[in-house]
Amino acid sequence: MSDNIDFKQLWSSGKATVPDVSEIFAKADQLNRKIRNKIWRGNIILSLTIIFMIFIWWHYHPQLITTKIGLTLVILAIISFLISTNQMFPLLARTDEETDSQHFLEQMIRIKQKQEFLNKTMLTGYFIFLSIGLFLYMIEYAGRGSLIFQLSAYGITFAWIAFNWFYIRTKTIEKQQNAINDIINRLEAVNKQLLD
């Protein structure tokens, strides 16, 4: 083998048959549909929950303002949960694909950092709103029962909330952060290659 390998010739002999251009349009259509379905799914869950809350409101005629505030907070919690589970994230982070590699990588890192912050904040918000919401909501109905009923209703609810806050919330945030941090690290490593 000589010292001068003709890489250019070897490179350009790598040809693939050009797929029909209609494949591109079909794929674009498929991607659009996927995004639309995802948004729809999120919206349907959201709407059903809100309808359910309004039904409770309308059917049980809560007397106390606490119940109404409680229901509102639970709805807010669900909205923030949907945002934190990325249903709406693609709408918040658009990338500019036409920029140079260096800017593109920096942009991706920024977006991932934003996502990390958003996930953490939203998830914490979700648990706070849900817990306070439930607490306020229960005041009216638990108040109608006996003392033992009240104690056990609040006891069980709080145990459940504590479990969620200390175990599930921490675990979920950790998992999300590890995944995002891993991507950020890799992006930063690649970005560093350009600076070398």
Added chain:
Amino acid sequence: MLFEDIYRDYWNKVFRICMGYVNDADWAKDVAQETFIIIWKQLPKFRNESAVGTWIFRIASNNCLRQIERQSRMPKTELPEQIEDKADPDREWQSKLLYKCIAELPETDRIIISLELEDVKQAEIAKITGLSESNVRVKIFRIKEKLTQKFKQYER
């Protein structure tokens, strides 16, 4: 400028760049198709501020870099199966080996060398990657050395 013309003129070039990056024909086809979807969507807004080639290669390179997000998939370091060049089996094997060697380089080196082999001017490569021209020149020199070394090692 018609999308169909761009598609016909650039498909092979874009596909090869993606292939150099991921070294997997199905995956490269996916990335190339995503690139053309973006080109198709952005074409009405394209204002000839840069050469169309530079613009296309920027989108293609960024789409390759986006693959970093996909955790489960790492570029293959096996010989690709699908590149067709039946005329000369020996050269076919060498061509596959070249793609394999490129896929083993660091990410940005893969893009730079692919553009160089695609005969993109160094000034354009600088515009695509965001590096200075002199930096590109130095990098290309180093990458070629590395590539030659790898290539020979495998050939032995």
